Structures are given as structure tokens and as C-alpha cells.
Amino acid sequence: MPKVAQYARFSSDNQRSESIDAQIRAMNQFCKQNHWQVVSTYTDEARSATTDNRPQFQQMIADSGKGLFDIVLVHKLDRFSRDRYDSAIYKKKLKKNHVKLCSVLERMDDSPESIMMEAVLEGMSEYYSKNLAREVMKGMNETALQCKHTGGCPPLGYDLDENRHLVINEQEAQAVRIIFQMFADGHGYTTIIDYLNAHGYKTKRGKMFGKNSLYEILSNEKYTGVFVFNKAAAKTDGKRNNHAQKDSYIRIEGGCPAIIGKKLFAQVQRIKAKNKRNTGRYHSKEFYLLTGKLVCDVCGKRMIGNLRFSGRSKTRLATYRCNTHRAMCNNKELNKDYLDAYIAVLIGERLKPKNLRKAVSKVNQQVQKFNSSYDKYHTDVLQQYNEVQDSLANITRAIEKGIFTDDLLQRAEQLENEKAKLETRLHELKLLEPIVYEDVAYLYTQWRELKRNTEEFRTFIQQFVKAIHVRPYDFDIVLDMGFGVVELTEPITMRRGELYEMFDSKVKEQKRCLKNQKADT
């Protein structure tokens, strides 16, 4: 028969709290039902809720190490501790002494929340002082603790129920399964994207699939039913904690419904890792970050990567160069190393949380603008539709009265056609959905974490670069920070000299090379 220590607490500040007697009565009843033996009872009458001012509580914790009882029973868990940090700390102490905490009113299953709390606590105690940990936990997203979706848009394949839990959207889940299966079968991104788009599958935002959306999906562990929560998102002083980032994910098995199996997911991760190594090797020869984005403003042709080794010292020189023969176009080539480096940094700057928030609000302004004019357009179409509908109704009534003329029937057919057209148009007309910062916050992490000189990084960077127009003395960088929701372009004009000065030391070196070159000839 398990031995039980009962703990009751009455707080005079809480009007609704049961008296100590009432708590003990309920606990005695509970022990009788479960055939538990009550060996001791601890009670505190505390004004303050902090555990430090509760002598009997401290005594009970101390006694738990003496093997006097196997279970600590409370009437309600908030009697044990109302402070989440204390609760976790003391529960851990009990656990260490092989004593279980039970509650009369709450079922003490190993809920995702309690598992996560323990994980957080263990992870953090190495890095935080007690007070800091307490603060962090207070600030931690309550919704995430209950495996609730925290961001704006749920991942493809899922919808949110009224409690913000992820539920499977069967239609979209199918696309997810196709993506994983095709990738595991050895198909490349392009093939998969073509297949999806050809079969009418759409991204969560109703867009065509692109490489970047695919990459996201193939990396998302949620699809195996593991709810992943980013601990680093718990902020202490508004900044992310660097220590927490090292080990920043809490994973809850079964925290959300699975769409694909673990085996398939693991297989895909292996292929991805292998591809990464391969592309790294393949591109180690020369990697052009901005391939396809540069346009020669003199002749209108594309500018393409060019690599040569010049001078006696065979200095490597990589550039973007106009594809038209030099005799036909006098535009100058542009140093590839400088431009690539500058654009990568520029994008990173734009993705910093502060700037990202600005971009999000700009996008939403556009969305609002579109949606407000949409209303008028939508009303117009709807009005036309109603008019057609009315005319059709009139004709139907006439026919019912026995009026048949060729004209009337012809008119009816015309109207039917028109109605169908308007119906389609109404159906296709859609409001744009605004985005929230949380939808795009991952982009900055991605920018930091993606390995440079890889296909993935190029795809990532290129989604923000619409084009770069190059002229003999300057060039325009046209960024698009619309996140695929709207087009939000912003041209930045830059003199070639500015770019070259940024990499000053290299310029000097190059000048030296040029001098050598002249000496050569």
C-alpha cells in the first residue's frame, strides 16, 4: 500500500480557496478510494504564495528524502505551488527522491506541458540563475507549451482548430506526402515543383510552389507528429539568448498529428545532407550567387558569370559580364566576389528583426490597398452577376407562362453563359491575406544558418532579388521584400566605385595586380 503525505495550504488572499479542513477531507476520501495509507499531513496558512515562506512545505520537501512516503497528495496543484518555476523545481526534487506528486482534482498524466517544462528546466539551469530562469519561464509562450501553434499561418498540410491546435488538412497533406515521397524517390526540386503545379496543388498561401517552399517543407519535423518549439524564442530582455540557441528546440513526440512516417522523414534528411555535400563540391569550382539576376542596361542582354586567371601571377578574377560580344556592347563587367558578398550582407540586414517588422507592415499596407480596391471590383462583378440572375428569372417566369419565342430562348442561353463566366470570376477573385511577423521571422535565422555557396543559399537570396541592372558607371539593385504575397520592389542605385571601395584592401591588391599586368605587357 503506497504511503501518502498530504499537503494543504490556505491562502487568505484568495476568497475562493477551500479551507484546510475541506482540502484534507477531500484528500482523505481520495486516499480511501485508492487504498492509500496517509502517513503524515503538512499544512501551511500562507498569506504569500511564495514557497520560501511556507515552513511546512519546506519540511515536507526535506522529509521526502527520508523514505517516509511515496506520494505527496494535494487537493489542487496550485496548492503545491502557484509559481511555475517553483513547481517544476520542487517536483524535480520529489522525483529525485522517488516521490510522486498527485492531485485530487487534476489528473497527473505526463502531459506535453509537464514534459516540456522539465525539458526547459533541465536545459536552462545550466545557463540561468534561478531568478532569470523564473523570468524566462514567465515570458515563455503559454500557447507553445500546450502544443498550440504560435505563428500566423500553420504549415502546409495543417489547419488550426478553435484551440489553435494543428489538425490535418487532407487535401494539403496529400501535397506534403507527394513532396516527401518524390524527393525520397530521387526526384529533384524542379521535377517535384512541376508535378505539384501541374496537378493544381497550391502553397498555404494559394501560390504556386517554388524551391524555397519545398525546402521548408522537407525540413519540417512537425510532419512526423513531433511538435517542435523553439526555446530561443523565449526572450529574457527582448533579445534572444545565445546560450539557449545552441540547444534551442524542444521536441514533443505526438504533439501534433503526423502526416508522414519517421522512416521517410529520416530518408529525406539523409538525401538532403548528401545533396548539400555534393552541391558544395560541385560549386567549389565557382559559385555565382546572382546567376540569372543581372541585366546589362546598355544592350538589354543577360550578364553571366565569367572566370579567368589573369596576369603573370594568374590572379583569379570572377565577374558578371554582358553576354553580348564586346565589340557590340561597351558595358563593363562587374566584380562577382564584391557583388555577391554585398548582396548577401544587404539581404541579411533587411531580414534583421527590426527591419523585417518594417517590411511586414509595408507588405500589409499593400495588401490592404489591394483589398480595399478589391472590394469595389468585387461589388461590381457581384452586381453584374445579380443583374444576370434577375434577367434569367424574368425569362423563366415568361416561359412558365407559356411564352416561347426563339429570341427569348436565345437570350436565356446568352445569359446562362454570362452567368457561368461571372461565377468563375467571382470564384477566382480572392482577398490577399496579411502576414504577421511570426510568419517570416524564420528568414533571419535561415539567412544566418544556411551554408554559403550552396544551391539552398542561392535560392534563398534570389527570392529577395528581383533584378540587378548594370550600367557602365553604376547599377540598380532591385530588391523585392514582398515575401511572395505582393510585389514590393525597392531599387537601390549604387556607383561601381562605392562597391569597390567597400572591399578596399582587395581593390589595392587588384591595383597591384593591374600594375603587374601592365609591366607584363
Ligand SMILES: [Zn+2]
Ligand atoms: Zn550589354
